[in-house]
Amino acid sequence: MGYIKGLKCRECGREYPVEPIYVCEFCFGPLEVAYDYNSISKAVSRKKIEKREKNLWRYRELLPIDGEPQVGLDSGFTPLLRADNLAKALGVDELYIKDDTVVHPTLSFKDRVVSIALTKAKEFGFDTVACASTGNLAHSVSAHGARAGFKRFIFIPASLEASKIIASLVYEPNLVAVDGNYDDVNRLCSEIANKYRWAFVNINIRPFYAEGSKTLGFEIIEQLGWKAPDNVVVPCASGSLLTKVWKSFKEFRDIGVIRELDTKVFAAQATGCSPITTAIKQGVDVIRPVKPSTIAKSLAIGNPADGYYATQVIKETGGYGEDVSDQEIIEAMKLLARTEGVFAETAGGVTLATAKKLIEAGRIKRNEVTVICITGNGLKTQEALHGHTAVPYYIKPNLASFEEVMKTIK
Amino acid sequence: MGYIKGLKCRECGREYPVEPIYVCEFCFGPLEVAYDYNSISKAVSRKKIEKREKNLWRYRELLPIDGEPQVGLDSGFTPLLRADNLAKALGVDELYIKDDTVVHPTLSFKDRVVSIALTKAKEFGFDTVACASTGNLAHSVSAHGARAGFKRFIFIPASLEASKIIASLVYEPNLVAVDGNYDDVNRLCSEIANKYRWAFVNINIRPFYAEGSKTLGFEIIEQLGWKAPDNVVVPCASGSLLTKVWKSFKEFRDIGVIRELDTKVFAAQATGCSPITTAIKQGVDVIRPVKPSTIAKSLAIGNPADGYYATQVIKETGGYGEDVSDQEIIEAMKLLARTEGVFAETAGGVTLATAKKLIEAGRIKRNEVTVICITGNGLKTQEALHGHTAVPYYIKPNLASFEEVMKTIK
Numbered sequence: 005m006g007y008i009k010g011l012k013c014r015e016c017g018r019e020y021p022v023e024p025i026y027v028c029e030f031c032f033g034p035l036e037v038a039y040d041y042n043s044i045s046k047a048v049s050r051k052k053i054e055k056r057e058k059n060l061w062r063y064r065e066l067l068p069i070d071g072e073p074q075v076g077l078d079s080g081f082t083p084l085l086r087a088d089n090l091a092k093a094l095g096v097d098e099l100y101i102k103d104d105t106v107v108h109p110t111l112s113f114k115d116r117v118v119s120i121a122l123t124k125a126k127e128f129g130f131d132t133v134a135c136a137s138t139g140n141l142a143h144s145v146s147a148h149g150a151r152a153g154f155k156r157f158i159f160i161p162a163s164l165e166a167s168k169i170i171a172s173l174v175y176e177p178n179l180v181a182v183d184g185n186y187d188d189v190n191r192l193c194s195e196i197a198n199k200y201r202w203a204f205v206n207i208n209i210r211p212f213y214a215e216g217s218k219t220l221g222f223e224i225i226e227q228l229g230w231k232a233p234d235n236v237v238v239p240c241a242s243g244s245l246l247t248k249v250w251k252s253f254k255e256f257r258d259i260g261v262i263r264e265l266d267t268k269v270f271a272a273q274a275t276g277c278s279p280i281t282t283a284i285k286q287g288v289d290v291i292r293p294v295k296p297s298t299i300a301k302s303l304a305i306g307n308p309a310d311g312y313y314a315t316q317v318i319k320e321t322g323g324y325g326e327d328v329s330d331q332e333i334i335e336a337m338k339l340l341a342r343t344e345g346v347f348a349e350t351a352g353g354v355t356l357a358t359a360k361k362l363i364e365a366g367r368i369k370r371n372e373v374t375v376i377c378i379t380g381n382g383l384k385t386q387e388a389l390h391g392h393t394a395v396p397y398y399i400k401p402n403l404a405s406f407e408e409v410m411k412t413i414k
Numbered sequence: 415m416g417y418i419k420g421l422k423c424r425e426c427g428r429e430y431p432v433e434p435i436y437v438c439e440f441c442f443g444p445l446e447v448a449y450d451y452n453s454i455s456k457a458v459s460r461k462k463i464e465k466r467e468k469n470l471w472r473y474r475e476l477l478p479i480d481g482e483p484q485v486g487l488d489s490g491f492t493p494l495l496r497a498d499n500l501a502k503a504l505g506v507d508e509l510y511i512k513d514d515t516v517v518h519p520t521l522s523f524k525d526r527v528v529s530i531a532l533t534k535a536k537e538f539g540f541d542t543v544a545c546a547s548t549g550n551l552a553h554s555v556s557a558h559g560a561r562a563g564f565k566r567f568i569f570i571p572a573s574l575e576a577s578k579i580i581a582s583l584v585y586e587p588n589l590v591a592v593d594g595n596y597d598d599v600n601r602l603c604s605e606i607a608n609k610y611r612w613a614f615v616n617i618n619i620r621p622f623y624a625e626g627s628k629t630l631g632f633e634i635i636e637q638l639g640w641k642a643p644d645n646v647v648v649p650c651a652s653g654s655l656l657t658k659v660w661k662s663f664k665e666f667r668d669i670g671v672i673r674e675l676d677t678k679v680f681a682a683q684a685t686g687c688s689p690i691t692t693a694i695k696q697g698v699d700v701i702r703p704v705k706p707s708t709i710a711k712s713l714a715i716g717n718p719a720d721g722y723y724a725t726q727v728i729k730e731t732g733g734y735g736e737d738v739s740d741q742e743i744i745e746a747m748k749l750l751a752r753t754e755g756v757f758a759e760t761a762g763g764v765t766l767a768t769a770k771k772l773i774e775a776g777r778i779k780r781n782e783v784t785v786i787c788i789t790g791n792g793l794k795t796q797e798a799l800h801g802h803t804a805v806p807y808y809i810k811p812n813l814a815s816f817e818e819v820m821k822t823i824k
Contacts, residue, residue: 058468078495083488083518089561108493108516109755111793147755151499162808167577170796173803176752178823184811195813342586345519345557383521383793386580393583398572401594403605413588 006070007044011035011211014313022070024128024208034309035211037068045259050230053261060116060219066255067120067219068212074126075152076119078108080219084227084375089343090356094363098373100233102224103346105381109151110143110171112302112349112380113245117216118144118205122152124212125203131155132202136193138186138241138302139168140349140380145205146175157202159189164301165387185296187307214310217245221252224375230262234372235323237270237359239351239379240280241303243314246271249377250317269317270368271325272358274298274333274350280311281325284318291315299330299388300350302380324367328357334392336360337382347382355379416480417454421445421621424723432480434538434618444719445621447478455669460640463671470526470629476665477530477629478622484536485562486529488518490629494637494785499753500766504773508783510643511750512634515758515791519561520553520581522712522759522790523655527626528554528615532562534622535613541565542612546603548596548651548712549578550759550790555615556585567612569599574711575797595706597717624720627655631662634785640672644782645733647680647769649761649789650690651713653724656681659787660727679727680778681735682768684708684743684760690721691735694728701725709740709798710760712790734777738767744802746770747792757792765789 011020015033026035044065056062060080061073083103091099107115118141125133134157135145142158149156156177160169161184172179182189197204205213225232232253238246250269257265273281276298279291291311296304308314318325328336333353340356341347348356359376362368382389397412399405421430425443436445454475466472470490471483493513501509517525528551535543544567545555552568559566566587570579571594582589592599607614615623635642642663648656660679667675683691686708689701701721706714718724728735738746743763750766751757758766769786772778792799807822809815 078493078513085488089563103488103518106516106518106521108513110757111516111521111791147751147757149755150752151755153499160806162806167793167796169806170799170803171757171793173806174748174751174757174792174799175755176748176804179804179806180816180819181806181808182811183809188811192811192813192816196816199813338584338586341557341584342560345559345561345585347519347557347581347584381521381793382584383577383581383791386577389580389584393580394586394589396570396572396579396583396589396591398591399593401592401598401602403602403609406590406602406606409590 006068007040007065008068008070009038009040012038024203026208026210037211037215039066041259048259048261050261053226060119060216063219063222066222068215069120069123070127073123075122075148076115079115079119080107081223082107084224085344085346087344090340093339093343094360096363096370096374100375101344101346102220102375102377104220104379105346105348109147110140111384112140112144113217113220114140114144115148116219117213118148120216121203121205121209121213122148122154124209125154126152128203130203132157134193134202134204135159135206136186136190138304139164139384140302141206142168142172146172146177149177150175159193161185161189165385167387168384171384186305214244214248217248218252218255220377221249222256225253225256225262232262232265232267233375234266235268235270235368235374237272237355237362237374237376239272239303239355239377240314241305241308243280243308243310246314247310247317250321267321268323269321270323270358270362271314271318272355273325273327274300274303274354275327275329277304277306278327279306280308280314281327283311283315284325289315300333300354302349302351303354324362326358326361328354328361332357334388337389338393346378348378349380349382349385350388351380352378352382416478417450417475418478418480419448419450422448434613436618436620447621447625449476451669458669458671460671463636470529470626473629473632476632478625479530479533480537483533485532485558486525489525489529490517491633492517494634495754495756497754500750503749503753504770506773506780506784510785511754511756512630512785512787513756514630514789515756519557520550521794522550522554523627523630524550524554525558526629527623528558530626531613531615531619531623532558532564534619535564536562538613540613542567544603544612544614545569545616546596546600548714549574549794550712551616552578552582556582556587559587560585569603571595571599575795577797578794581794596715624654624658627658628662628665630787631659632666635663635666635672642672642675642677643785644676645678645680645778645784647682647765647772647784647786649682649713649765649787650724651715651718653690653718653720657720657723657727660731677731678733679731680733680768680772681724681728682765683735683737684710684713684764685737685739687714687716688737689716690718690724691737693721693725694735699725710743710764712759712761713764734772736768736771738764738771742767744798747799748803756788758788759790759792759795760798761790762788762792
């Protein structure tokens with residue numbers, strides 16, 4: 005038995021039953037899951053959570069399912085690394101990397117949202133799952149969906165990196181490459197979702213799916229020893245992750261799992277696709293759509309569904325937003341790898357480069373506790389590094405040849 | 415305080431102190447770590463282990479360190495998946511995947527051995543670590559070594575897949591590409607190890623390093639509910655992993671953590687590099703070196719250091735060995751992905767294809783409990799799949815174009 009009261013329009017507050025719907029019929033606002041927090045606060049405690057398996061379902065009372073978890077029993081609870089080398093490089097005292105480069109099974113935070121979406125799809129009785137994706141979601145729906153026994157339709161922009169395409173195809177979904185960018189793919193999928201009775205995880209299942217992102221925030225607080233950080237830096241594509249991380253922090257406070265909450269939330273985008281951070285920097289509420297052009301393809305959503313809500317979180321918490329160039333992204337990927345041994349995808353480069361910028365600008369204070377959310381693995385976007393790393397020393401298989409190299413190394 | 419008694423020659427039994435040495439001065443046999451099992455059996459219990467953090471150091475009394483763990487505090491304790499879809503496809507009752515595709519930080523079982531090797535290198539006071547690698551070890555030494563603050567020299571065959579090279583370079587080690595195969599690289603590294611005071615994890619640190627593989631076996635037993643499986647299928651490169659998995663099972667029995675042990679151990683190789691399984695199938699003790707030619711480059715060791723010991727484990731346990739073609743490897747990679755949502759590297763394809771063959775031949779019984787060891791992530795060897803997956807459906811961004819595709823899908 006879950007703790008969902010129903011769905012509720014984020015704009016007009018109108019309530020709906022728990023169904024695979026996502027838009028308010030009256031004001032066209034997005035629907036969100038409403039919980040019975042009173043009951044949850046009685047049912048949940050730190051002790052109870054700590055006794056459970058180390059996966060994302062340890063926070064199950066705050067996730068929108070009615071029965072038992074069915075998908076993603078090995079997903080989540082990724083490391084929170086204390087990043088002392090990186091902290092030193094950036095000149096701050098206490099820095100953490102929330103490391104979703106190793107989420108089971110497909111190495112990005114999308115395995116979190118898909119775990120919830122597919123469990124919910126089972127509860128709703130769907131036999132087919134689908135998604136519009138910039139790559140990571142494609143992998144996760146393909147993989148989780150395979151194991152859970154769903155038929156799968158995956159829609160991607162045809163321009164996606166070849167490696168991200170192969171990494172979907174191996175799971176043998178129906179992969180549909182659309183001649184257009186993510187926003188085109190998304191529009192098409194909305195049409196398809198109207199016609200076919202499929203569980204489109206980020207369309208008609210979106211209210212449930214999006215809740216999965218909260219697990220990233222719950223874990224951060226638990227892994228910090230049941231404390232919220234002073235600052236959290238979150239990459240933005242649709243903006244949903246950022247809003248949900250903040251929601252998770254507030255929920256933990258509201259149900260009494262933590263007492264204090266004074267976190268500033270910061271948004272990270274690539275300059276080549278920065279509708280959200282541009283609005284933040286300009287101090288406006290209107291998100292102006294853009295045509296994406298960045299190596300951070302997993303963040304390349306030009307018309308972000310939750311962009312407005314993301315800007316409101318920034319305002320509410322006193323955070324800020326910044327965007328970074330492709331060159332800064334690559335430099336940050338290498339910085340993270342050489343200091344902390346973590347190989348992040350381009351989106352991770354965005355987040356770290358943004359954090360660096362915010363520290364340098366004094367927006368993030370050097371003596372505060374900061375968490376940087378690294379949401380996917382670098383093996384997914386290796387192409388971005390071609391020509392941007394050092395090259396190997398090439399030698400013959402003998403000691404003399406190696407000694408020649410040693411002369412050149414200081 | 416650790417439980418190491420010293421090093422001991424595996425051939426003549428001569429004993430040595432705990433030092434960065436690896437060969438017996440008298441008989442040239444390999445040295446192995448000797449423990450004080452009496453004290454360990456008093457110090458370790460299931461309960462004690464269960465209370466610890468879920469990483470590979472939860473078995474620390476059986477690992478060759480003297481002080482506190484220093485590297486790899488987030489490595490290990492990967493999922494053991496009950497693989498019911500795959501079991502059905504293969505016609506067996508109870509099958510598990512030990513899933514090292516998600517080991518922190520570099521997604522292969524090498525993160526286990528390197529965690530131990532680098533902790534030991536710190537205890538010995540080295541400031542530089544090095545390795546000869548077919549790729550996965552390069553990633554792990556590059557990454558773990560970066561975070562731990564070591565200078566790093568990584569030696570690889572120049573023919574390695576481009577993606578495996580980039581995935582090392584991002585951590586900014588000194589990467590040396592040798593014009594030769596792995597065995598050539600290894601020979602050269604032995605020479606270099608004689609000259610420079612470096613911790614070569616798989617040469618002078620090898621006795622300690624190799625012990626890290628036991629954690630894979632410890633985890634299997636714990637995750638099966640403190641029971642050893644009937645069968646375990648292990649991929650072989652040097653043969654070390656297989657011998658250590660068996661050693662871990664025996665240690666758990668010998669110190670009383672489990673009572674019964676009746677496991678058959680099976681070796682998996684690619685036909686293009688099968689010196690160990692060839693010896694097993696021919697029933698001989700002599701490993702005849704080969705020139706590797708297989709897509710499973712992480713297993714391409716033609717002259718395997720522990721090949722002989724691997725064959726002895728097979729004999730002792732009543733197991734067997736098999737080898738599989740490149741085509742079978744690819745088919746198995748896809749089978750694993752579409753049934754269980756796990757994308758394994760080529761070595762994982764070798765192990766699964768071998769298991770399939772052994773089941774079909776009746777060597778692995780259909781009503782027994784079998785564990786298949788998947789030791790690395792498929793994103794590392796994506797090139798192997800080029801031209802071997804289905805292709806996407808390409809469409810225009812409109813419903814009509816998609817409907818054309820739907821007509822072709824049954």
